[in-house]
Amino acid sequence: YVDHENLHKCDFAFTALKHSMKWDEEIYGLEYDLDLFMIVAVNDFNMGAMENKGLNIFNAKYVLASPETATDKDFENILGIVGHEYFHNWSGNRITLRDWFQLSLKEGLTVFRDQQFSSDHGSAAVKRILDVKRLRDHQFPEDDSPIAHPVRPESYIEINNFYTSTVYEKGAEIIRMIHTLLGKEIYFKAMTEYFKRFDGQAVTIEDMLKVIEEVSGRKLDQFKRWYQRPGTPLLHVDRVIGEKEQTLKFRQEFTKAKEHAHEALLIPFRIAFLGSDKKPLETSYSGKMAHEHLLEITELEQSFTFGDAPKDAIPSLLRGFSAPVKLKAATTFEQKIIALAAETDSFNKFEAAQDLAEQMIGKKELPKDYVDAFKALLSNAKTDAYFTALAIQPPTPDQLANKRESIDLEILYSDYLKYSSLIAESSYQELLDTYLSSANKDPKAMDGKAAANRELRNTILFLLSTTNRPEVLKLIKDHYRAAQTMTDSIAALQIVASSQDPEREGLLNEFYKKWHKDPLVIDKWFAAQAGSLHP
Numbered sequence: 001y002v003d004h005e006n007l008h009k010c011d012f013a014f015t016a017l018k019h020s021m022k023w024d025e026e027i028y029g030l031e032y033d034l035d036l037f038m039i040v041a042v043n044d045f046n047m048g049a050m051e052n053k054g055l056n057i058f059n060a061k062y063v064l065a066s067p068e069t070a071t072d073k074d075f076e077n078i079l080g081i082v083g084h085e086y087f088h089n090w091s092g093n094r095i096t097l098r099d100w101f102q103l104s105l106k107e108g109l110t111v112f113r114d115q116q117f118s119s120d121h122g123s124a125a126v127k128r129i130l131d132v133k134r135l136r137d138h139q140f141p142e143d144d145s146p147i148a149h150p151v152r153p154e155s156y157i158e159i160n161n162f163y164t165s166t167v168y169e170k171g172a173e174i175i176r177m178i179h180t181l182l183g184k185e186i187y188f189k190a191m192t193e194y195f196k197r198f199d200g201q202a203v204t205i206e207d208m209l210k211v212i213e214e215v216s217g218r219k220l221d222q223f224k225r226w227y228q229r230p231g232t233p234l235l236h237v238d239r240v241i242g243e244k245e246q247t248l249k250f251r252q253e254f255t256k257a258k259e260h261a262h263e264a265l266l267i268p269f270r271i272a273f274l275g276s277d278k279k280p281l282e283t284s285y286s287g288k289m290a291h292e293h294l295l296e297i298t299e300l301e302q303s304f305t306f307g308d309a310p311k312d313a314i315p316s317l318l319r320g321f322s323a324p325v326k327l328k329a330a331t332t333f334e335q336k337i338i339a340l341a342a343e344t345d346s347f348n349k350f351e352a353a354q355d356l357a358e359q360m361i362g363k364k365e366l367p368k369d370y371v372d373a374f375k376a377l378l379s380n381a382k383t384d385a386y387f388t389a390l391a392i393q394p395p396t397p398d399q400l401a402n403k404r405e406s407i408d409l410e411i412l413y414s415d416y417l418k419y420s421s422l423i424a425e426s427s428y429q430e431l432l433d434t435y436l437s438s439a440n441k442d443p444k445a446m447d448g449k450a451a452a453n454r455e456l457r458n459t460i461l462f463l464l465s466t467t468n469r470p471e472v473l474k475l476i477k478d479h480y481r482a483a484q485t486m487t488d489s490i491a492a493l494q495i496v497a498s499s500q501d502p503e504r505e506g507l508l509n510e511f512y513k514k515w516h517k518d519p520l521v522i523d524k525w526f527a528a529q530a531g532s533l534h535p
Ligand SMILES: [Zn+2]
Pocket: 084, 088, 106, 107, 110
């Protein structure tokens, strides 16, 4: 159900719903139970959406989309949220909560399910990076703040205040860790049993964990602490390098709920080693030769030794971000440069790019090794444009601020822009070439590859804009005028809104005149100006 004038903007949400139904049948073996499934889109709805049985209520911006009015990000969100609400039909409605303390039983599990769903409908590597970024941008600050709370709260005055990033996103990370520890096959066996046994009932997180224990044959007493412990754990890693082996010493540290700080968490930790010749290595651990190993860290201080690991081998730690912790490991600039080229885990490759950029922010000039490594990243643009776009984006001032003890916003912003202009000047030709060569043949194409190219081109456009070269401003305005999608026009408008260009006012007015009857587009027009770097 939508307002009459929005009827033509429903196609994508319909397709997303059909994909969701098919996916849940194929992957979890769960079918829809009614003859009719209804969605109503409401313009004035404060939340994202609500999974009322058979009749989902949606904020209009998560249903309505056409290429002319919605960005690729909007389409991504619609896919994820339509999926999320639909999946609640089982994880939330058919099996519901005994009481509100169990909120994460449905939300953590359903967020994990919608992450898997989106991952299967695009690039899994990119999806994992976006999910971790979201976790770090929203959940980590919450977990560090005075409103930190466990994934399952112990008490509440108003449950509406607990629809939080911790209950949702950290809750999903807990389910993901269960998936990692059990392996795919046993995880799905356990879930099948869970949905069968409790169908039609109102249950608790313990009920779910008990089924998982029964099916997998492993105890989850220690693992359960993830539901009880507020705060993001710190995981310190030290290396002891021997002749032919390396030992990693882990130490868990807790900044919240200090009264429980003597009780270690169970942390699944994926690890591999990279050769200094930039080739992946096989090492031996626990009688097994392999490139990647899965460790289970169960003690506050614990060591693991890897055989056949040469002195100069570089560890690739916490691959795929296998647990929601803050990793504290000493890695040198040279090791990061090698890792950036050699990484076999796409999340860690992204992480290496981010760490290096962060290290460069605040510098007056960039070392040649770094610029070369950055240019090498661009050479992947043809095969994975979206990943490249994410890897070349410097960490935002917000992300930098989250990691620092004291924050001077003026300095953060000017350092961020300074870095962007330095890297753009030193890779100017490579960036421009990549921009030109990744143009879509059909500028209106909406498939994943086309969206990835747009993400890359718009990222490059932003970096180039920080050089303040007049020819770049012309390029941006041409990009705006040639745009055939909202993604392209709003990206260019955002950059112009951040500039002192004499045409700035004119373009903003032109955009307003064209779209003033569409409230969702006008929200973007507001956002472009509110987010302007130069007020
Ligand atoms: Zn939900």
